Amino acid sequence: MTATSAETIVRPSRATTAADSAGVRRRQGFQHGGWFVAPFLALFALFVVWPLLRGLYLSFTDANISGDSAHFVGLDNYREALKDPLMWDALGHSAYFTLLVVPCITVLALLLAMLAHHIERGKWLWRLCFFLPFLLPSTVAANLWQWLFNPGTGMINHVFGLDTPWLTDKSYAMLAVVITTLWWTVGFSFLLYLAALQGIPAHLYEAAKLDGANAWHRILHITLPMLRNITGLVVALQILASLQVFDQAVVMQDFGPGPENSTRTFVQYTLEQGFTSYRVGYASAISIIFFVLIAAVALARMWLLRNREEGGR
Amino acid sequence: MTTAAPPVRTRPRRGWTPGQIVLTLLGTAVSALFLAPLAWALFTSLKSETEAVEVPTHWLPHDWTGQAWTALFETGNITNWFVNSLVVSVCVTTIVLLVAALAGYGFARTEFRGKGVLMGVVMAGLMVSPAVLGVPLFTTVQQMGMVDTYWGMILPQCAPAAMVYILYKFFQGIPRELEEAAFIDGAGRWRVFFTIIVPLSRPSLAAVGIFTFISSWNNFLWPYMVTNNPDLMTMPNGIATVMNSYGIQWAQLMAGGLMAGLPLIVVFVFFQRQIVAGVAHTGLAGQ
């Protein structure tokens, strides 16, 4: 319920923006506006814009980790990257991870939120339990599950009577990372869903009840449609976060690439190229490729969103 | 925290209907599933190292011992890491709150040349993170001579476009009349910002602050890249790169993990309402 109010807070009323009373604003704002944004822009320029430009420049050189002079090599790095099977492999692993995590987390978060929403007693307790793992550092969550999946002494195999080589077989290693991630991050999406559920006006349900709709119908025809926007958000946030997976995968495999390289993600490969093989130029080139990819996903989402909004009007 | 809207109970509590019993049981089962790994970590940390790897595995220690916990404090640099994590997270949160609030307000309520373009650039910055551009970011920080320093860890975490965007949207929603009244009384922009805007936006600032603190406390990737000296490492980084190196000392590793997770968990239990609102608020703002 708290979150409902929060949600209304962030949705600004467009009316005020339109009805700018220009006089005061011009007189007062013009001189000072730049100073308000200056501190942020300075940090932003130094640690976001500059690295991006620098990365672009480095990607055309054979720079190494020492920071010594580098030579211009044209498009060599990009040419090599497109033919680099390990890069495509790593990209495939990140994509595979994303494909598994996003649907699972979305469905699981929704189910948990509906559960917590509909139990009338001890709401804070359910919220606490489902959200708690999200408060752990990624490395702690990964260490914990590495211990749970540990061959021989692992609790998972013990409890479920399995004999699965979770961390040491290439067909399970990424699955283990996925399971860890589900446990660790589902709480975040769960909270978003919970906030959205609490924001659905109760009168809709009351009306449906009067019309004789059963619980299943109410979920299907009221809850789910009302959650469409939030689902779009959850999915988008999860896709962007999942493509950038790194922490859990490396920690669970002791900073290695996993059995037969099966858990080496794109981010990991970039860092390996830059910091283990010392090829900063090449690492920059594949980082730029990755950036373009992420940007494409983000832009696709914005485009979809805009289309839907226009369609809705 | 004044945000917490009065929790309106739309329906009176209906008591234990069969449906509620089933749901509660289900909730309990799922909760147990979620908490079991943490319980397992706790029990492991209270075993001796040899008992921890005993086959077959068992839940409760046969011999309860705090040995892993004492060893953690005696041998490791866990207290250093704790202080480092605190220093970094507090600095990051303070700086982010300050610069993001100013920038959000600047973009929402003031005029200056190139505002639209700059806003667009900042929004594009949402797509840049240490995970995406880690290597060039490292070489930048390396050039500045900030590898293995606190500032090297802190400053690159202090330019989150997302937080500016959230506050920008919030400030846009504050009625202009409040400011205009103050202007008429002769107050300047800055005074208006600090005496009117900031107090009004405490819930939003709290949300941004909480979210920033959690992400900074838990941040692994950037501190991992920029710190090599174990004395300077933060908790998640130290546990992953230094403690792990003892390999099979699971009891200590679990104790260390709980140590790293505990502060936020304790804080959460006390400030649950605010944190939940904060996370939901920042998350929903992306809509």
Added chain:
Amino acid sequence: MGQGMGRPGLNRRHFLAAAGGLTVAGSFGFAGLGTGADALASGADTRVSYWNLFSGGDGYNMIAMLDSFRRDNPGIDVEDSTLQWGSPFYTKLAMAAAGNRAPDLGVMHLGRVTGFSPGRLLDPWDPVLLAKYGVREEDFNPELWKRAVIDGKLYALPLDIHVQLCFYRKDVLKKAGLLGEDGRIVPVTSTEEWFDVLKEARKATAKGRQTIGLWHNDQNFQWWFFVAFYTQLGGTWFNDARTDVTFDTDKAVQVLEFLRKHVADGYADPSFGGNAGAEQFVNGAPFAWEGNWSVPVFDAAKLDYGATPLPPVFGRRATHAESHSFVLPHQAGRGGATNEGAHRLAAYVVQHARQWAAGGHIPAHTPTLSTAAYRKLRPQNEYVSAMDHQATEPKVWFAGSTGILAQRVGPVVVSSTTGSAKPGAAARRMRSTLAELLAMKNPMDGRTAAQGGATA
């Protein structure tokens, strides 16, 4: 939440505000100082920071040696840090040296030194200082010393040689009739004999235990075993000029099939990969192929066991060997008392390596080897001969423990051993990978291996 509580709430809020303010101020103070929390506590004259990658038993032995150094040299404050073994360690060391924040002393695998840009990321040892603290070239295995010298300068001070071993449990092997009169495992000279041994051992093994643990899905171990057996077959990697790949795929197939058979015939259980192999050994599995650093682990478990170099199943004796050595990571202003302290510490540890030998390693400082105390160590005396039958990676910039070579080729070996690729296909992939690496330029100096890209 706070309101509605009246005065106490207000007080609490004041208190929280004050505490918060103090925390913020303190944090910025710390960040401003720019030093670790630990630095505040130190007051010794000379501080030597020292990074190593020794965990487990090695870690304990190293700390014990450091403690005895501290007792003998109270003026020097040694600040040692243990980092995650393997490529993360080299990543950290390289990044620290590149960012000019390197420790005063570091440990490195000797095979990695050539690729670690001596001169740029590493500083050379000062022979005068070393001599002052008692280090003499003639006290070291000449092969090792030669590998540590690059462009006429000494860049690494060898500490040990460590090898891959075949550990066996005497209790199980005795039951299987596989122990000779000297209480050691019967000699094995061919693959047939070896699998006969495994077959007999399996019969004597308790239920639920595998016969042998050989890290079948670990890219480092599998690569090391491959190097050992490939060397037993007399296989080579490149020609001397480093222009051509001389890798023999037929020989490689033999080795890969040999490794694969352990898993295919069920001697190694696929569900006991990684560390579980050692845990199985402790719990009654008859064999484990492990590095000699497992000696203290099995000693601590009070097992009745022996250890030989990897069996010479292809005729010639050879087992994979690497070497730990001390290095001076590059510092712009290296010199003075701290640098001298680093020399003193390294010289001390190298010459007091008997404690180190308890960790299973063969000391590089040869006078230690001939002491009576060392000769009495078991099972060290059973495998010390391995020093004369070393199988090492080729000497090129991309080789060395967990180096690029191991990272690229290791997973290929694993794919064959676990059965996800056919040995023939894996051998061809290894060959093509070697060719790619040979054509690759060393990022640190822009030269290929043939152009002398930082070769010794």
